Amino acid sequence: MAQKEIAVLDVGSTYTKCVALLDSEQGYSVLGQCNAPTTIEDITIGVEEAFREIAKQLGRREFRPAEIRACSSAAGGLRMVAMGFMSRVTAKAAKEAAMTAGARVLEVLSDADAPDMKVEILREISPDIILLAGGTDGGQEDSLVSDARLIAKSGVRAAVIIAGNVRAQDGAIAALQGSLARAIPVANIMPTIHELNLRPAREAIHREFIKEIVRAPGLRKLLEIVSDREVIPTPGAVLMGAELLSLGTPRNKGLQEIVVLDIGGATTDVHSVLPKLAGLPIEERGLIITDAKQVLYRTVEGNLGLRVSARGIFDAAGPVKVLERAGLAGKMSESTALEFGAKLEKEHSYTPQNPAEKALEKGMAVTALEIAIRRHAGHVAIEVDPVMGIIPGMPIGRDLRDVRKVIAVGGVFQHMPEEEGIDLVRRAFANPGPSLLPEKFDVAIDRDYILYAAGILSKVRPDAAFQFAAGRLHFR
Numbered sequence: 001m002a003q004k005e006i007a008v009l010d011v012g013s014t015y016t017k018c019v020a021l022l023d024s025e026q027g028y029s030v031l032g033q034c035n036a037p038t039t040i041e042d043i044t045i046g047v048e049e050a051f052r053e054i055a056k057q058l059g060r061r062e063f064r065p066a067e068i069r070a071c072s073s074a075a076g077g078l079r080m081v082a083m084g085f086m087s088r089v090t091a092k093a094a095k096e097a098a099m100t101a102g103a104r105v106l107e108v109l110s111d112a113d114a115p116d117m118k119v120e121i122l123r124e125i126s127p128d129i130i131l132l133a134g135g136t137d138g139g140q141e142d143s144l145v146s147d148a149r150l151i152a153k154s155g156v157r158a159a160v161i162i163a164g165n166v167r168a169q170d171g172a173i174a175a176l177q178g179s180l181a182r183a184i185p186v187a188n189i190m191p192t193i194h195e196l197n198l199r200p201a202r203e204a205i206h207r208e209f210i211k212e213i214v215r216a217p218g219l220r221k222l223l224e225i226v227s228d229r230e231v232i233p234t235p236g237a238v239l240m241g242a243e244l245l246s247l248g249t250p251r252n253k254g255l256q257e258i259v260v261l262d263i264g265g266a267t268t269d270v271h272s273v274l275p276k277l278a279g280l281p282i283e284e285r286g287l288i289i290t291d292a293k294q295v296l297y298r299t300v301e302g303n304l305g306l307r308v309s310a311r312g313i314f315d316a317a318g319p320v321k322v323l324e325r326a327g328l329a330g331k332m333s334e335s336t337a338l339e340f341g342a343k344l345e346k347e348h349s350y351t352p353q354n355p356a357e358k359a360l361e362k363g364m365a366v367t368a369l370e371i372a373i374r375r376h377a378g379h380v381a382i383e384v385d386p387v388m389g390i391i392p393g394m395p396i397g398r399d400l401r402d403v404r405k406v407i408a409v410g411g412v413f414q415h416m417p418e419e420e421g422i423d424l425v426r427r428a429f430a431n432p433g434p435s436l437l438p439e440k441f442d443v444a445i446d447r448d449y450i451l452y453a454a455g456i457l458s459k460v461r462p463d464a465a466f467q468f469a470a471g472r473l474h475f476r
Helices: 043-058 090-100 115-125 142-154 166-176 199-215 220-225 234-247 275-279 310-317 319-325 334-346 355-376 418-429 450-457 462-472
Strands: 004-011 015-024 027-037 067-072 079-083 104-109 129-132 159-162 182-185 231-233 258-263 268-273 296-301 405-409 442-445
Touching (some): 004 043, 004 450, 015 450, 027 462, 043 220, 079 115, 090 199, 115 142, 129 199, 159 166, 231 234, 234 268, 234 462, 268 355, 296 355, 310 355, 319 334, 418 442
Parallel strands (some): 004 067, 129 159
Antiparallel strands (some): 258 268, 268 296
């Protein structure tokens, strides 16, 4: 194959990240990497600035890639509602499908919610997408149709991805006819009580994300410059990169169990991929949803971020704990710490100006990661629950103890030496308590934002994308 230059973009609300690559028969190699301010009013202005910076790095007058591929979070994320029958089964499965696609799930509705309440919630949120599940294939049929009727009654103008019992899908489609909602049937996300099939719903969500970008005037031009006219949500690209590294390809052995920590300005995301769960026999799976035994899993802490939701970290942990994590206990007042958090929320581009502020930002990052990791992972039971058959010492929830690779992503890691970033991550895991956290692991800092690029490229050349990512991430 002839070699060519390509660009992979991550268009965020504040910055547009660009990785320039040489695509050849030998694989992908990095030509340059940069960040440029995102220009929401016309996305191509920021992209052109990124290309000019790449050209400077290459010692050229211009950089004109033969291909451009992209992900984005600049549209604010898709507003989604997940609906299902049982709250701990199909409704939760719908949420997992949306989360692994990189969507922003604002509400999960189930049979536990009154019909009138469902209608009111839908009207209040006015979601872009509703992921409608309910019933295994050949199982319960009424909930899918009745929920479709409630969606029609609500009057919301949403895309309804129908991913429930295949026997009930025609009835759900009929219930939506004549309403403002669009019906999009896909394979059942939970065909049996022991099985998840998330990919068809995830792909449908990604297609709707593209349509959402088309409706955003400034972002519409992004679709005009990308080579495949496809832009996926950034969290979805990161998870695709994590999945590629963990599972590998037919020609490349994967890294097996991994955890990815992605701390941003608004949220802290935790992704985990546990391939060993794919081979569990049915008797060990139990109810796959309640036992958190799916291979791919993502959680989002929307109140834990280093800019947009900086004060959320203090609210969740308390200023005393943040100051302790920062090594500033007794050296900085709680009020000063809270003022710093408020400043970060107001001035998103602000960077710490002195050693105390730098230490405090690191303390905030450690605290956010600690909380997010523990909410993602399971725990060891400490009390007896005879109803659920739980005894002390029994692992409950997602077990990460066998994870050997942890990857950290986020702007905070770009502004510190790699060793400091690794130390920051290890501090977040230092006191697991009853949480089922990794026990012996190596850490890699994705300072060049390789993971999202690998996720996007995995759809084009999976073997080359794997080798590219694995070769650029250095675990210690």
